[in-house]
Amino acid sequence: MKLNSGCNKDLMVLTTAHEFGHVVGLGHENNRCARMNPTLEPDGTPNHCTQHTLRYWLSHVLQKDDLQGARAIYQR
Ligand SMILES: [Zn+2]
Secondary structure, three states: OOOOOOOOHHHHHHHHHHHHHHHOOOOOOOOOOOOOOOOEOOOOOEOOOOOOOHHHHHHOOOOHHHHHHHHHHHOO
């Protein structure tokens, strides 16, 4: 994983969470709101989520779909 320097550090936090999602085996979520949506808006809103502030997303990094995906992979 490589993050470009010069990016807003708060957006890097959200991007890193997304990229670690891939590391643990999650793919992109293209229908429901999730940190694993393929793109995010400049305020950190994943592209299938309701718009919120960057401050909101920093305290709500993972969405229900992200957690369900991880549980589906690792919970036995
Ligand atoms: Zn991705």
